[in-house]
Amino acid sequence: MLYLKKIDEKNKGKEALYRQVADSLKTAISESRLPPGSPIPSESALCTHFNVARSVVRQALALLVDDGFILKQAGRASVVAPRMKHRRNLQNSLSLHAQLEREGTPLQTSVIRLEAAAFPAEVAAFYGDINGLLLERVRYIDDEPISYVKTWLPKAFASLSSEDLIDQSLHRQLQERFNRQPQQGRNQIQTVPCDKTLAGYLKVKKSDALLQLQACYYDQHGLPLEWFTAWHRADRVVFDIAVDASLENNIQVKDFQRAIK
Template sequence: MAPATHDALPDLDRAGDIPLHAQVASRLRGYIRTNKLAAGAVLPSEAALCDRFGVARSVVRQALAALAAEGLIQRETGRPATVAAPQEHRRLVQRSTGLYEQFAQSGVALRTRVLALGPAEPPAEVAEFFGTTRLLMLERLRHVAEAPLAYVRTWLPADAVPGLRAEHLADASLHGVLTRQFGLRPGAGRNQIRAVAANSELAALLDTQTGTPLLMLQGQGMDQHGKPLEWFTTWHRAEQLVFDVDVSMGHESVQPRLHETAPEPQAPVNGQDPLARAQALVAELSAELARLRGQS
């Protein structure tokens, strides 16, 4: 495949605080993630990139090394770099185990940066779920190989986690911390999946463009005593994550019951069995993602 051209790449900001190598990596990363540079595309040589951006070869090499560490490009000695095939990470959505535990079980190193932790005014539906407004809001950014994968906002009952600090949760499992420090084990829960478009805040956090399709997983979980433990919303980069759903027959339903407001198991609609409903849900999500991609 012929080397890609980058005449339309934005110029670098030489007066700002962001290092030049990070800016070069960001420009190329944006083209890769928006498929303007497709899998298999050959990047220009280091010399050509130096000329294009007006930087030293060491700057270009740092930028390419960062993209290679993220799995976005492949580099071989004596050959030009090429765009790598997209990497997909998998998440089993009906399990109460968190993203950290699931990635650890699959051998993937997930990094966590805590953005905020403290008291905050919850939305009405969150306060109703917990039965109180004495809540902590936890915001985290999850990375794989330095590339942002998901932004997570979690609400926790303040009285149940006294002394919880941000440093406890850096590169750690929230569920693990809750169990070890507070004796709280996640129990039943309910998760919902939606396809949404990234607003400007989410786009900045996940290093993507406004309007990019994201997969949003929202869930409510109870502890081992049946008390509300967490309300979370996670926005995932749709091109990097696959949601797996295990399907069982109606009499083997694993749907948890949250409070007395949980809906009763529904009978098949018009003879449609659970497998057909799950397949319809997947088709609906795929169609919505396609629609959002068409708008971005």
């Protein structure tokens, strides 16, 4: 069972043994080394692998059942539970944070960087400027990464700090501090291969495919507000798009076709 990290002898007294066993199994499940539907090793095998008593293994498995990682089956081996997918509606400009908040699902955010930077050419065309801010974040649910986001912002938001955005909504900060909110824009979706950097942030394999969302929004005054690219784990996020044949297929955004081709 090389996919299960053993307990370091130096750490045995630092945290309850059953939690260390549970964490090792959670990591293997989160990183798809134990994919959904696969059987959990027997109690005897886990006892031998971790060099712990059967009572420790049983506590660890009970914790994983309570946390929704494992499904118990009467008379059969327990299996890894199907992964819950979080849905994002792309028909409106509500952020992922706001949509999950409405569902009662807390979204955690770590900020990798927020700094002044030169815009790439397509972003510079959108803003009509060559410099601004680069914001990079990883979003989590229950401490599991679900998306990595790279956002380009105008210099008007230079007073924002990384601390302002830890576990916070960027859109809420822009509204409360600058009285600007997304009004119109365009979302583009495609499936892309994972690279080494994304695999590290999202805890997936480099061979995994990701759902890439690229978007740019204008605010209520018609001014360019935000340009971002977000890479989502396909096993954790689903994009919903409503269809209505009565709506005209027009994008009513000033100079939008100039900015995005």
